[in-house]
Amino acid sequence: MLRKTVLARALTIAFAASVGSVVAPGVAFAASNSAGDIVGRAAAGTVITIENKSIGLTRTLTVNKNGDYQLTMLPPGTYTVRAKRPDGSEDVREVAVAAGQGSSANFEASTNTVVVTGRLNRIDVKSPESSMVLTEAAIDRIPVTRDVTAVALLAPGATRGDTRIGQTALRSGNVPSLGGASPAENVYYINGFNVTNSLNGVAFNQVPFEGIAQQQVKTGGYGPEYGRSLGGVLSVTTKRGTNEWKGGANVIWSPESLQAKSVYAEKSPTSGRWNLLERPGGTDDLQGNLWAGGPVIQDKLFVFGLIQGADIKRESYFNNTQEVVKNNTPRYLLKMDWNINDSNLLELTAFSDKSKDKVQNYASLRPYQTARGADRGTDEYTSGGENYIAKYTTWLTDDFTVSALAGLGRYNRKSNIQSAQCPYTTDNRVTPALVLGCATTVNITDPNANDERRALRIDAEYSLGDHGIRFGMDHEEYKVVDGTFTSGGERVWIRNLGVGSRLSNGYVNNTGAPQSYVEVRHFENGGAFTTKNSAFYLEDNWQVTKNLVANIGVRSESFENLNAEDKTFIKVTNTIAPRLGVSWDVRGDQQTKVFANAGRYYIPVMSNTNVRLSGAELDYREFYAYTGSNSSDAFQRPGRGAMLGSRATSSNGEAGDPRSVVDPNIKPMYQDEFIVGMQQALANRWTVGLKYTHRKLQKVMDDMCNGPGAEQWALGNGFNASQAAAIGGAIDHCFLYNPGGDLTANVDLEDGKGLTTITIPSKALGFDKPQRKYNAVEATFERAWDGVWNLQGSYVWAKSKGNTEGYVKSDIGQDDSGISQDWDYPGLMEGASGYLPNDRRHTVKLFGAYQVLPEWRVGANFILQSGRPLNCLGYYNGTLDEVSILYGAASFYCAGKPNPRGTLGRLEWTRELGLQATYQPKWMKGTTFQVDVLNVFNDRGVTSVEEGGETALGTPSPTYLQPLGIQNARTFRFMAQYEF
Incomplete structure (x- = not known):
């Protein structure tokens, strides 16, 4: 015994x-x-x-x-x-x-x-x-920021995305790039329910962090039950009640007084280098959690509930503005589990991450100082929302199990801007740019903007001898109410125009002297849109021999996007995504494993495509000579002299026929993946592993606007001038298709026959095939926790190369998923091939904990990573088209010369160390006191910079290489907790 x-x-x-x-x-x-x-x-x-x-x-x-x-x-x-x-x-x-x-x-x-x-x-x-x-x-033993992304970044192959991707008016973007994919290509689950914000894929609902029981990150090789992701799968399982009543409360405080100083970037007038200087400001974050769980009926019905309160205040001091942000929005989690009998289980989950930020805006009397000027009004921003999940599991026989899940999720994106009548104006002739007038934000979201997901999922497993058969289906409808307009109806810049320099509308400064000009952009769009995604899958987990398992599966997905009139404009059915994996227990003792897998993965068309492509959008720019003075009212409108050139229109405000904006033969974006690796268990709880990953993007879905190229092709292929103009005009308003391939378009040739189907060869459109290849070698080791200590580490050598990042464009911070400026015109893609924004050649991660004494534990977390590739983006000066220059500093031409992607060096390496000390006194059982120090050495590495190198063709930008993403300041976090 x-x-x-x-x-x-x-x-x-x-x-x-x-x-x-x-x-x-x-x-x-x-x-x-x-x-x-x-x-x-x-x-x-x-x-x-x-x-x-x-x-x-x-x-x-x-x-x-x-x-x-x-x-x-x-x-x-x-x-x-x-x-x-x-x-x-x-x-x-x-x-x-x-x-x-x-x-x-x-x-x-x-x-x-x-x-x-x-x-x-x-x-x-x-x-x-x-x-x-x-x-x-395990999470409690690691000093990290208390959010899902920070935990995910511990995984090998995970990199923090550009801070502009997923950025709101108040918060930097905080989404990971997994396995070389863009930050918009992950999928997020809570208790089996998809909580990804499918407007553009760069936001997701979250439970209160204290309610997390487990977090899983899949970075590759996942089976056919998972889809809608080219990056990774992030799953959170919440806490639940048990047969013993348990509960607790804690207070978590990150005081501003112990936070390292905020910084801002200033350009040296002598060296031209950007330096980081200290400024006042910071965040005081106080949160409290109260939770309890236990049996309502012993062995039958359980409940767990958690309430989170917050008192958060952030003060920020900029060049000539200030803001004070306050947030005290409560959040909650409720989980109920009912064991109907030994064969049936019902689970109910409800949670809210709704959050409201109140922003008090002020003018600043001195740059980056606390001297406060006039009150510029209060703005409110709402995000997050409520989610409800029901899951039923039945074990029909010893060999057959079925589960069904239904969920309803909401996400708010509302704003209430007091200064909505004020145009947002900046003087970009100086660095940093000056904000003029009463505006407090650039773009304003529709006050009614929100998203809603309704989903149904069924999964089944059947054990049949050596075969474990799994199959299932899911269906979801995602409804979006969205709209954006520029504050005051205009976004205004004052800029310099050098002698002989050319504006994007074609105007050339031939005055013989530098001149200042005013650029004005008007933008507005909106509507209500529906997206439908569905899938089914089948997999056989086959025990081929005692030591060899084969996972043979297939997934089929269908995508449908509707416009504001509920008319289908994209419909793709029955994509086939095979998945094959093998795992070999070499000696049959669970000590040595060799594994490999190959698979295809599709991602749906984001709802952002519905808004931008099928909705009514008005977007144009005008240019004027600057008179040198501004209005004396609150708007401080720059004086406009003569108009320089003509208006440059990108969208005319009309919604196109849904049949005439999408290639009817379009294929969704997908990627193929191959992984091979081994894992070895050692004595004393040690495990080591080695893995190679190859990912290749096979199809891209994006909009293309090369009407001139289509018109030239038509003139040379039997169409008369009128018909060719009609073809060019149809393409000019932008078509959604698979870049690098032929384009099939439905065009009204104005011959009384309605729409005519025309196929334009890829060569006429002037685009190369899309490329994104990710290759990585990953070495890992782990010493599992034994109550005394543990250690986990990884080194990843990775290379991400191609001519497109994927669903977003971190080069310019554009998160218009699936409809970025890539592929609009050939000139924008000239020189685009090279090392991509998420390319980090070397990454070292190390974290662990040690129980020093029965009452004391320490922990550490260290990340070292090489820098991001650098570019100089400028006004297009090549010969492939005459339209790309209208995009401004957006091409891989700079100072009139080509600068191919990633050829201008890299940012410096970044490092970050976190430390933790935990005290659990025996004299007060259930009590924990903990202090975390994040970024101990206050390393302020630059993670992204302004890559726009020109303000006009031939006129250098004064903000080129200005730091945009900077590591967070050193922060102390204190926790006092009691559990019973």
Whole structure:
């Protein structure tokens, strides 16, 4: 009995340590990202019984003649697994189950006489997935910012995206790039429900951080139950009630007084270098959480609830403006679980991350100082919303399990701007630019802007001998109310125009002297739009031999986008995405694994495409000589002299016929992936791994506007001048198609026959094929937590190269997913091939914790990463077209010469160290005191810069290379917590 107890304890620690720390890669068989599996082998006829006393769940099955068993879709937790063999012998194990993962429990031989002499870490030999799992306990031991992105960035192959991607009026963008994909190509789940904001893919709903029980990050090789992602899958499982009432409260405070100084960038007049100088300001962040969970009915009905309160204040001091932001919006999480009986489980989740920022704006009397000028009004911004999820799981037989999920999610994007009548004007002749007049923001969102998702998902698993069959479907409708307009109806710049320099509308300064000019842009769009996505999948997890598992699957997705009149303008059905993975347990002892997988992955057309392409949009620019003085009223409008050239119109305000804005043969964006790797378990809980990843973007979906190219082709291919003009005009308002291929367009030739289908060859449009290749070699090691210490580390060498980043364009901070300025005209793509914005050649990550004394624990987190490639973007001066110059500093020409992508060096390396100390006194059981210091050495590395190098053709921009993204200042975070 003693030997059995020792063995069970050793295995319990080993498995719990693996799940409680990092598991990479994951286990196959788990069909749900909110539930896990227990799989294993035993003699045929063995009766397996599992029990989770904390939630009153018990299941029993008999092992089949092949010696395999599988218990699927289990709520996360610790299970007692009993195996009673036909010969009467019996074994007992404790197994930790994590969501989206599986755990092994093999009973092929009796352990009654086994003596445990060491603790070997067992690895996952059933799956080729690349995955990282962190439980609440593991996250608590790591000094990181308390959000989903910060946890995801611990995974190998994860890089922080450009701070402008997903940026709001108040917050920098905070989304990761995973595996070389753009930050808009991930998918996010909470308890199995997709919470990705599908307007442009760079936002997502989040539960209060204290409500997270587990977070999983899949960075490649995931099975066919997952789709709508080319980057990664981020899944959060929330806490739940158990048979024991538990609760707690904490206070978390990051005081502004201990935060390192804010900084701003100033250009040296002598060296021309940008220097970071200190300024006042910072954030005081006080949050409190109160939670409780337990049984409403013992073993049957459980509840968990959490409320989060906040008192956050941020003060910022700019060149000639100031702002004070306050937020005290409460958030909540409610989870209920009902064990209807041993075969049926119902789960209900409700949470809110709705947040309202109130911004008080002031003029500044002195640049970057606290001296306060006139009150410029109060603005309000709302984000986030409510989500409701219902999931039902039924174990119909020992071999057949089905789950069904329905969800409703809302996301607000509302704004209430007091200065909405004021044009936003900046004087860009100086650095940093001066803000003139009473405007407080550039673009204003429709006060009614919001998004709503309704989703249904069904998953099933059937165990059939050596085959584990999984299949399912999902359908979601995403409704968007969106609209944007420029504050005061105009965005205004005052700029310099050098002698002989040319504006984007063609005007050339031939006055013989430099002149100042006023550029005015008017922009507005909006409407209500619906997007529908659906998919079904089938997979066979085949135990080919005792040591070899093959995952053979296929996923089919369909996408439909409707315009503001609910008419379909994009419809793609039955895409085929095969997935194949193999995993080899080399010696059959769960110590050495070799794995590989290959797959195709599609991503849907974002709702942003509905808004920008199928809605009514008015966008034009005008240019005037600057008189040298501004109006004396609150608007401070720059004096306008003679108009310089003619108006440059990008969109005329009319919504096109849905049949005439999209190539009817369009294919959605997709990527192929290949991964091969190995993992080795060592003594004393150590695991090492090595992996190679190759990803290649095969299709891109974007808008193209090369009407002149289409017209020239038509003139040379049998169309008369009138017809050619009609073809060019149809393309001129921008067509959605697959760049690099032929374009099929429905065009009204004005011959009384309605729309005529015309195919324009790719050569006539002047575009190369899209390219994005990601290659990475990843080396990892892990020492699993044993109650005393753990350590996790990775080194990734990666190369991301091509002519398109994907769904966003970090070069200019554009997150118009699927409809960026890429591919609009050939000139914008000339020189675009090179190292992409998310290319980070070297990345080192290291984190761990050590229990110094029974009451004291310390932790650390360190990231070292090489810099981003640099560009100089300017006015197009090539010969491929005459329109690209209208885009301003947007091409890979600068100072009139080509500067191909990524050829101007790189930003410097960045490093960041976080430290943590935790005190849990025995004299007050359940109490925890913790202090985290993030960015200990206050490294302020620059992560992105202004790459626009000109203000007109031949006129250098004074803001070129100005730092835009800077590492966060050193921050102290204190926590006091009590749990019962």
